[in-house]
Amino acid sequence: MSTPTIANIPTAYKAGKIYSQLPVDGSADFDVARNSTATRVNQNGLIEEVAVNVPRLDYTNGGCPVWLREAQSTNKITYSEDFSQSDWGKARVTVQAGQSDVFGGSGAYLVSNTTDTDSHALIHSTITGLTASTSHSISCFIKKGTSNKVMLRDATIGGYLAYDFENDTVLDTNSLSAQSVVDYGSGWYRVSITTISSGSGQLRPSVYILEDSYVSGSPSSYTGSTSENLIVTGFQLEEQPDSTSYIPTSGSTVTRLADEFSLDTSSLGLSEITETFSDNSTNVVTPVPSNYVVSEGKIKKIEGE
Amino acid sequence: MRIGKYEFDSQEKADSKIKNLGSDHPHSVFRIGNIALEAAEYDEEGELIKEAVYSTKYSVDVLFVGLDDHPYGWKSYAVDVQGDGVHSFMGLKYQDYKF
Numbered sequence: 001m002s003t004p005t006i007a008n009i010p011t012a013y014k015a016g017k018i019y020s021q022l023p024v025d026g027s028a029d030f031d032v033a034r035n036s037t038a039t040r041v042n043q044n045g046l047i048e049e050v051a052v053n054v055p056r057l058d059y060t061n062g063g064c065p066v067w068l069r070e071a072q073s074t075n076k077i078t079y080s081e082d083f084s085q086s087d088w089g090k091a092r093v094t095v096q097a098g099q100s101d102v103f104g105g106s107g108a109y110l111v112s113n114t115t116d117t118d119s120h121a122l123i124h125s126t127i128t129g130l131t132a133s134t135s136h137s138i139s140c141f142i143k144k145g146t147s148n149k150v151m152l153r154d155a156t157i158g159g160y161l162a163y164d165f166e167n168d169t170v171l172d173t174n175s176l177s178a179q180s181v182v183d184y185g186s187g188w189y190r191v192s193i194t195t196i197s198s199g200s201g202q203l204r205p206s207v208y209i210l211e212d213s214y215v216s217g218s219p220s221s222y223t224g225s226t227s228e229n230l231i232v233t234g235f236q237l238e239e240q241p242d243s244t245s246y247i248p249t250s251g252s253t254v255t256r257l258a259d260e261f262s263l264d265t266s267s268l269g270l271s272e273i274t275e276t277f278s279d280n281s282t283n284v285v286t287p288v289p290s291n292y293v294v295s296e297g298k299i300k301k302i303e304g305e
Numbered sequence: 306m307r308i309g310k311y312e313f314d315s316q317e318k319a320d321s322k323i324k325n326l327g328s329d330h331p332h333s334v335f336r337i338g339n340i341a342l343e344a345a346e347y348d349e350e351g352e353l354i355k356e357a358v359y360s361t362k363y364s365v366d367v368l369f370v371g372l373d374d375h376p377y378g379w380k381s382y383a384v385d386v387q388g389d390g391v392h393s394f395m396g397l398k399y400q401d402y403k404f
Contacts, residue, residue: 035306035333035368037396052306052396074335074392089347125347128357129338247395251388255335256395257368 004303013055036257045185046104067299074255075247076237089123092116102188108233113224123206130201138205139192139243145229149210156204159195172216192243261294273304308402311382312362337364
């Protein structure tokens with residue numbers, strides 16, 4: 001592309017507005033709307049809440065930020081951070097609040113094994129009423145404790161991802177359509193799996209502490225030790241093909257509404273617009289509609305000519 | 306912005322009402338479905354001990370922009386709840402934004 005007519009690199013914004021670098025007269029500044037709050041990763045690597053209609057400059061993975069433009073999504077887990085609630089079954093584990101979290105506070109939980117012999121897990125009660133046989137993503141933030149190996153699992157269908165923190169390695173997966181382990185810094189990882197809900201619309205998110213000898217397969221039985229633990233916060237279950245930004249809950253399901261970035265192009269004379277995403281993939285919009293709406297995704301750059 | 310909580314006799318009725326909202330009133334919909342009136346009971350491993358009892362009503366939360374009252378034909382389906390009820394829109398307390 002030659003010198004673009006419009007250029008937007010994620011930098012400057014205010015509530016309801018994203019400023020473009022070109023043209024300098026402001027005629028290509030984007031209007032922004034989102035009728036709920038939402039979260040982003042700030043420059044310090046911490047997750048923070050952003051007010052209604054404020055664009056999200058997101059620093060996940062560090063480096064240059066992106067504009068986060070997401071669809072509406074609902075966290076179906078009613079207590080995403082409070083694992084003392086009865087919704088969270090403690091299968092041969094104990095939970096202890098007050099651990100440093102990924103939000104800059106101390107709301108995370110230490111999950112420790114008991115000395116019983118069997119698998120060891122924090123297991124949510126079965127979540128019902130989901131859209132049947134549809135992709136759902138389960139995610140949570142995990143920090144290594146004394147245990148090196150962990151599994152994020154749906155205990156209904158059995159889809160899982162097992163991860164080794166010591167060697168930063170995915171050990172095994174089962175029945176997943178997508179998965180990711182993203183480093184959030186300070187020892188925190190967001191582990192995500194995407195699986196299909198049951199024919200009756202049920203899923204059961206869970207996180208297992210695995211024994212050091214684990215290699216692959218479903219969580220096995222072993223005799224635990226109270227000194228074996230990991231730190232967990234921020235569980236999310238959403239009907240999405242991939243996990244989206246974190247939606248905190250405390251007693252009800254919570255919906256983050258969609259972001260919308262739009263631009264009146266009628267006076268700009270554009271023939272095409274190129275959207276570049278964080279993975280360097282691109283989307284070319286041509287012809288350019290008079291009311292151009294930016295595509296969903298993590299936007300690294302928008303150029304038009 | 307205003308938030309309305311509604312109960313319909315069926316999902317089909319809710320679908321019809323939502324479809325007829327069209328684009329006259331900017332809105333965002335969350336379909337709650339049939340609310341559990343009595344929660345299911347589970348053992349420590351999350352295994353079901355007692356089935357939940359569900360409402361026969363189909364519940365929907367709607368956030369409206371630019372309206373001071375329920376849209377025409379919706380008020381008779383509106384319900385009120387304590388706190389946020391079983392669902393909320395992020396950062397928007399129902400009690401602060403209800404009609």
